[in-house]
Amino acid sequence: MNSCEGEKGVLDLYDVTIIGGGPSGLYTAFYSGMRALKTKIIEAKSDLGGLVTHFYPKKTIYDVGGIPSIEGAQLIEHLNRQAETFHPAIITGQTIVNMERLENQTFKLVASNGAVHYSRRIILAVGSGIFEVNKLPLEEAPLYENTSLFYAAGDPQRFSDKQVVISGGGNGALDWAAELAPHCKRLTVIYRGDQFVHALEHNVERLHTYQVDVKMSSEIVALSGTKGQLSSVTVCSSASGCSETVAADAVIVNHGFQFSLGGLDDWGMTIDNSGICVDQSMQTSVNGIYAIGNAASYPQKLYLIAAGFVEGPIAVNSVKHDLEPEAPAQAMVSTHHSFFNDK
Template sequence: MSNQLELYDITIIGGGPAGLYTAFYSGMRELKTKIIEAQDQLGGRMLLYPEKIVWDVGGVPPIRAEKLLKQIIEQGMTFEPTLVMGEQIVGLDRQEDGTFILTAASGQLHHTRAVIMACGYGIRKLAKLEIEGADRYEVTNLYYTVQNLETFRGKRVLISGGGDSAVDWANELEKVAASVTVVHRRDSFGGLERNVTMMKESSVDVRTPYALHALHSLDGKMIGQVSIKHIETEEEIRLDVDAVIVNHGMRSDFGPIREWGFDMGEWKANVSPKMETNIAGVFGAGDFVGHDSKVGLIAGTFTDAIVALNSAKVYLDPEANPYAYVSSHNDRFKEKNKLLEVNG
């Protein structure tokens, strides 16, 4: 069967920032590359917060996530990797010659010499608000992500949650909303310390330790008020709102990946400093992996991708240079540089 399939050097499972940068670097190292993404869009978690301002990518000034993602995708496509969208990989099988057959849920097969796992936390779904009847407001003014800040201009907004996205949304919405209230079960917040401080020093009304307890509609269609309850005293307070945003994290499902034999914890696969999993020929990058020097930022994801790809290159060719030449000395960029000079 494998003889009938096109053989790739590298197959990347996941089309978020880690997978896309891995594909770019794979092209730099002249490897035949394929990306397989389970969703219908490239971008991974970044698709959830397009309006978020990203400050912490080296050499890039503050930029909206949607614009940064567009640039990451464009960079990832530099060397024209093969793209397979909307296909979840459910099987990994090593062949007698050491190559791998990847099996998709659709039955489609993919043949590759090495695999790089860049699938984040697996198939992710937003954690829904666990209040009876909440789902009926999802078509009006109950939100699980912020796609457009203008949707909330001049409105009284309540955010339930304390993760980095909740903090970032509060800081962004404070500029356009009539008011912003953040309700969180704990006194401590996730996210960068500077962003948390910015939120607390702004006009954002921070209520801790409170939890969103009930939704109240004035017309049967939209939420007009909410009840929040103090975690310790159980005191209840009613607040008038025009919009409710819920950021209670994600529900993740690795599915059959857990059955492939990886050394995995609850959320991440353990890898060596070279991004090697415990399965020879399979490497990892991004949110999928955990290691002693892990940096949970997009910038750290790029480093994971570089190390994983370089390790895969040496796995495929033990005589290969363990590192790629810098772009200014890499022959793969000569023609592209000429095009930029002509068009620039």
């Protein structure tokens, strides 16, 4: 480490840097504040909230303890507010790709845009990694993106009285169909398979209930419109070999997505098919680096939002013990925590 890096490192040195601002990372930032650790969250996307924000903000979640039902976006809003309680540094739009352990045993983290961060310990709350949607493989598709071609349904109201085409046949696509059908003027689902083998039965049944027009063994082969506004799509049936034009004000594509851990898989951690392997303290095979939430792999791992709410505090308590061996093993419960009692 040169002296410049040393000075900056001391200046900007955080006790904990949480990589990933999904539900697990957000709650962990709150708990880290309960333990008086200087905390930073770094999130790759421009919005916090992880899978919830990007894939199901409008869906209702029923399985978070103590909250009978809550819309995804609202849960993230609550988590954001809770995370801000102890004023962690929150950085969005930076993907961490590189890690280096410095001579003084702190970590130097480098983002893909070149930004540098220094931290004494790292908690990986990266889920399955950076997710990218599979885009519609048509040359003209970018011309319509975000004006009339979308890769997430978002608020159903924006499709009120519109002719909408959904491309895809998994649960995500059929979920969107059921959500949008009551709002649209006309809804068509186009799927290249001849059966909905990747969708739950009740999702398929809902298509009939809402009288959605379904075109199986078919795919969109061309988009037509002007100035970013679609007017129709050309659909080709692999069964009949025929093409037809379907009127469309908007197309929503759900062709799945791809995850990548990016540079993180070169950090020397043991990784299995389910994620980054951790021990009971949530520490990975690399000393000082912890993993929680969907990123963590251990026997009987639960892939629930609530699981990250326990794994995060375990990791934070492990970090606290590591940095301050004399500190109590856990934070004082919030009802008796001095921060809240002194308010």
